[in-house]
Structures are given as structure tokens and as C-alpha cells.
Amino acid sequence: MANVPVPLKKLMEHFAALPGVGRKSAQRLAFFVLDMPEEQAKDFAESILEAKKSIHNCKVCQNLTDKEVCDICASPQRDDSVICVVENPRDVMAFERLQEFNGKYHVLHGLISPLDGVGPDQIRIKELLLRLQQTDVQEIIMATNPTIEGEATAMYISKLLKPLGIRVTRLAFGIPVGSELEYADNSTLNKALENRVTM
Numbered sequence: 001m002a003n004v005p006v007p008l009k010k011l012m013e014h015f016a017a018l019p020g021v022g023r024k025s026a027q028r029l030a031f032f033v034l035d036m037p038e039e040q041a042k043d044f045a046e047s048i049l050e051a052k053k054s055i056h057n058c059k060v061c062q063n064l065t066d067k068e069v070c071d072i073c074a075s076p077q078r079d080d081s082v083i084c085v086v087e088n089p090r091d092v093m094a095f096e097r098l099q100e101f102n103g104k105y106h107v108l109h110g111l112i113s114p115l116d117g118v119g120p121d122q123i124r125i126k127e128l129l130l131r132l133q134q135t136d137v138q139e140i141i142m143a144t145n146p147t148i149e150g151e152a153t154a155m156y157i158s159k160l161l162k163p164l165g166i167r168v169t170r171l172a173f174g175i176p177v178g179s180e181l182e183y184a185d186n187s188t189l190n191k192a193l194e195n196r197v198t199m
Contacts, residue, residue: 008034011034012026015029054066058070058073060073061104062106062107062108062109063107072092072105078102079103080103080104080136080137081137081139082102082104082139082140083104083106083128083137083139083140084105084106085105085108085128085140085141085142086105086106086107086108086143086144087109087144087153088108092105092107103139106128107124108123108125108144108153109124110122111144111145111147111153112149120156125157125160132166137166138166139166139167139168139169140166140167141170142158142168154170173188173191173195174189174191174193175188175192
């Protein structure tokens with residue numbers, strides 16, 4: 001890379017630092033940007049700066065928004081009595097793609113992970129508890145990932161909410177639709193058995 005001009009090298013390094021982008025993809029993206037018309041490249045750069053400047057956490061649910069309160073929290077059509085607790089804003093987007101969930105969300109911005117130095121105070125649990133004091137919530141759906149950290153976070157929050165008398169549920173985990181039992185790992189098969197439902 002000795003023959004690569006410094007600004008191009010720097011651009012490739014920035015792209016390579018993005019999650020899921022390898023060295024070759026970073027190189028392709030950098031050359032793609034260089035081939036853009038100047039006005040398009042300027043618009044691209046400005047959209048990054050604008051997003052960084054204007055996007056912040058919703059004061060209610062902690063999801064990303066460019067307003068004080070996000071559109072989901074502000075919507076009178078959404079059910080205030082059900083809150084789905086997720087790890088990050090990408091999880092909200094996943095649920096919203098379904099167009100089936102009509103409740104509201106709470107974004108933790110992480111999971112409890114003592115090995116990584118992340119305790120309950122480093123994620124948005126306090127904001128959830130404060131919110132529950134101000135609204136009449138009937139059910140909390142714990143929708144954290146089925147990892148050790150996700151399970152630990154769900155259990156921790158569930159124990160905090162027990163004295164409040166709020167129903168706490170957990171997403172069901174098990175066999176994916178369209179897969180075959182013989183290829184399922186033991187943990188997945190066990191979860192499917194535990195989470196079986198009446199027909």
C-alpha cells in the first residue's frame with residue numbers, strides 16, 4: 001500500500017473500521033466514493049455529519065430519534081400498557097418490520113456483561129424503572145438475545161420488576177420455521193421443548 005495516496009488510504013481505513021467490512025470491501029467502497037460526482041460525495045459526507053449532530057436518544061424509550069420524543073412513543077395508536085425491552089435500536093427496527101407489535105419499546109443500549117465491565121448502571125435500566133413509575137404498564141416483554149448476557153439481563157430486570165406486580169414475559173426460543181429437527185443443536189431443541197404451546 002506504499003503507492004496509495006494518503007487520503008485514499010485513510011478513507012479505506014475508515015471503511016475497514018466499520019463492522020462487517022473487510023479490507024477488500026473497504027477498498028471497493030473507497031474507490032466507489034472517489035468515482036461519485038463531487039455533489040453526491042458532498043451530500044454523502046454531510047448526511048453522516050447531520051446524523052451525528054441531530055440523532056439522539058428519545059427521552060422516553062431511549063430509541064434513536066431526531067425529536068425530543070420518537071414517533072413510536074408519541075403515537076396515540078400504540079398500546080402504552082405493553083413495553084418490549086430490547087438491547088439496541090436495530091432490534092426495534094426488526095420488530096417494526098413485522099408490523100405486528102403495537103406496543104412500545106425500551107432500548108437498553110447494551111446487556112449486562114461483567115466480563116466486559118458492563119454492569120446494570122451502564123445500560124438504561126434506571127430509565128425503564130423511572131418510566132414504569134410514571135405510566136400504567138401491564139406487561140414487559142423481555143426481547144434480549146438468547147445469549148448468556150441476554151439471559152442474565154432479562155433475569156436481572158425480571159427480578160427488579162417482580163415487586164411491582166408487572167407481568168414479565170420472555171420471547172419464545174426454539175426451532176426456526178422451515179428447519180429440520182435433526183439439524184438442531186441440543187440447546188435449541190431443549191428451548192423448543194420448554195417453550196412448547198397448546199394446540
